[in-house]
Amino acid sequence: MLKLHIGNKNYSSWSMRPWVLLRQAGIAFEEVRVRFDSFDAGSEFKRTISTVNPTGKVPVLADGDLVVWDTLAIAEYIAETWPDKQLWPADRKARARARSICAEMHSGFTALRGNCPMNIEASLPDTGALIWRDRPGVRADVQRLIDMWSALLQEHGGPMLFGQFTVADAYFAPVCMRLATYALPLPPHIAAYVQRVRALPGVKAWIDDALAEKDFLDFEEPYRVKPAA
Numbered sequence: 001m002l003k004l005h006i007g008n009k010n011y012s013s014w015s016m017r018p019w020v021l022l023r024q025a026g027i028a029f030e031e032v033r034v035r036f037d038s039f040d041a042g043s044e045f046k047r048t049i050s051t052v053n054p055t056g057k058v059p060v061l062a063d064g065d066l067v068v069w070d071t072l073a074i075a076e077y078i079a080e081t082w083p084d085k086q087l088w089p090a091d092r093k094a095r096a097r098a099r100s101i102c103a104e105m106h107s108g109f110t111a112l113r114g115n116c117p118m119n120i121e122a123s124l125p126d127t128g129a130l131i132w133r134d135r136p137g138v139r140a141d142v143q144r145l146i147d148m149w150s151a152l153l154q155e156h157g158g159p160m161l162f163g164q165f166t167v168a169d170a171y172f173a174p175v176c177m178r179l180a181t182y183a184l185p186l187p188p189h190i191a192a193y194v195q196r197v198r199a200l201p202g203v204k205a206w207i208d209d210a211l212a213e214k215d216f217l218d219f220e221e222p223y224r225v226k227p228a229a
Contacts (some may be wrong), residue, residue, distance in 0.1 A: 001028055001029060001030050002022070002027070002028070002029035002030065002061060002062070002063050003029065003030045003032050003061070003062040003063075004018060004019060004022065004029050004030070004031055004032065004059060004060070004061050004062075005032045005033075005034055005049060005052055005053070005058055005059060005060040005061075005062070006019055006031060006032070006033055006034070006058050006059050007033070007034060007035070007036050007045070007058045007059075008033075008035060008036050008210075008213060008215055008217065008220075009033075009120070009206055009209045009210035009213055010118075010119060010120050010121050010210040010211075010213050010215065011036065011117070011118055011119060011217065011220045012036070012058060012059075012118070013113075013117075013118040013174035013177070013178075014057075014058065014059055014071055014174075015058050015059045016118070016173060016174045016177075016206055017059070017071045017074075017075070017170050017171050017173065017174065018059050018061060018071055018074045018075060018078070018170075019031070019059070019202075019206060020170045020173050020200075020202045020203055020206055021075060021078060021087065021167060021170040021202075022078065022202075023201070023202035023205055023206070024165055024170065024200055024201065024202030024203070025078070025082065025085045025087060025202075026085075027078065027082055027085070034048050034049050034058060035215070036217055036220070038219060041056075052067060053067065053069045055069060057069065059071060059074060061074045061077065061078075063077075063081075071106070071171070072102060072103065072106055075087070075102070075167045075170070075171070079167060086164070086166075087166055087167050088166055088167055089162045089163075089166055094156070094162055097152075097162075098161075098162055098166055098167060098168045101148060101152075101161075101168055101171075101172075102167060102168055102171045105171050105172060105175070106171075108141075109141045109144070109145075109175070110137075110141075111135060111137025111138045111140065111141050112137075112138050112141035112142065112175070112178065113178075115131050115135050115137075115138050116128070116131060116138065116178045116181070116182045116184070117178075117220065118174050118177050118178055118181070119181055119220070119221065119224075120177050120181065120207055120210040120211065121210060121211055121213075121214075122181055122221070122224060123181065123183075124181055124182050124183075124223070124224070125182065125183035127182060127223055127224075128181070128182030128183045128184050129183075131182060131184075132182075132184060132185065138184075142179070142184055142185075142186070145172075145175065145179075145190070146186065146187060146190050149161060149172075149190055149193055150187075150189065150190065153189065153193060158193070158196075159193075159196050160196070160197075161193075165200065169197060169200070170202075172197070173197055173200075173203050173206075176193075176194040176197045176198055176203075177198075177207075179194055180194060180198065
């Protein structure tokens with residue numbers, strides 16, 4: 001059986017992408033959770049995950065003696081191994097577009113990712129309002145998402161970016177978490193897409209597990225004190 005090594009579900013946006021992809025596609029896998037304690041070279045997390053992945057990062061997919069890391073590589077491997085799941089759009093041009101937006105997410109949106117780290121358990125509208133006011137890069141990133149998603153939803157008719165669920169929706173699922181946590185302003189049709197993603201069975205399962213963790217990590221939350229017990 002496949003093994004997917006992941007970090008904390010409340011915080012690990014990169015882990016969320018392949019986990020949701022596998023779960024939503026109905027592909028069986030064993031989850032191996034490696035708890036974040038810190039990202040220092042001597043941390044328990046780094047020591048544990050470095051035995052599987054030479055980069056010392058999650059996620060990592062193991063299929064027998066094959067080890068695949070980096071979310072795009074994992075997504076491609078899953079899609080190629082289970083072509084019947086149709087995890088990329090069937091149309092060649094749509095497929096190229098889907099790969100393009102996933103690559104854009106992979107290397108871009110740095111202001112949004114840096115200022116609004118994923119934190120599913122938290123509700124931070126006040127923090128989000130300050131970020132929105134003071135960080136033009138975040139406003140630019142959100143506008144890019146609005147433009148991108150609007151065009152795709154209009155072209156393919158929804159409910160997902162390319163009609164049916166694809167890698168692209170799994171790839172942007174952590175972005176939907178961020179938009180919700182920080183209550184960043186969205187037009188109604190984009191807010192509705194965010195809610196549809198959050199309601200996907202694979203995404204909802206991840207959210208439920210994240211809420212059950214109750215593992216507050218102060219180095220992941222410099223903007224928030226530890227919640228009361």
